[in-house]
Amino acid sequence: MSEPSVFTRILRGEIPAEIIAETENVFAIRDIAPQAPVHLLVIPKTAEHRNVVELAAADPALLSELIGLANAVAAEHADGDFRLIFNTGAGAGQTVFHVHAHVLAGGLSEGSLG
Ligand code: 5GP
Numbered sequence: 001m002s003e004p005s006v007f008t009r010i011l012r013g014e015i016p017a018e019i020i021a022e023t024e025n026v027f028a029i030r031d032i033a034p035q036a037p038v039h040l041l042v043i044p045k046t047a048e049h050r051n052v053v054e055l056a057a058a059d060p061a062l063l064s065e066l067i068g069l070a071n072a073v074a075a076e077h078a079d080g081d082f083r084l085i086f087n088t089g090a091g092a093g094q095t096v097f098h099v100h101a102h103v104l105a106g107g108l109s110e111g112s113l114g
Pocket of ligand 1: 015029034041086087096
């Protein structure tokens with residue numbers, strides 16, 4: 001068995017983090033190293049999907065549930081406008097191989113991905 005991911009350990013209460021919202025299968029936390037005024041992570045409770053491509057292929061309903069919770073936390077913690085980022089692969093900056101979406105909001109520059 002591989003080691004549980006940091007997100008699984010948060011879900012189990014082994015690493016402290018406030019769960020700011022959840023649905024049956026998905027939960028949201030604040031990123032420990034925010035890259036924007038609002039930087040939240042939305043994460044399936046299961047660790048079985050390593051990235052969004054695997055999640056979309058295996059369980060589109062769970063991906064839809066994740067996007068719905070991202071929308072809800074963006075409405076609650078920002079003005080409802082947000083970027084949804086799935087780093088996919090180490091070369092793209094993914095460090096935790098338990099699929100998660102970054103919800104970035106507030107103070108984002110217009111018309112750029114920077
Ligand atoms: P990735 O680089 O895989 O796309 O994103 C992983 C994210 O998880 C990073 O933005 C990182 O700051 C965040 N992270 C890593 N460890 C922890 C932790 O223990 N608590 C919280 N809240 N976020 C974490």
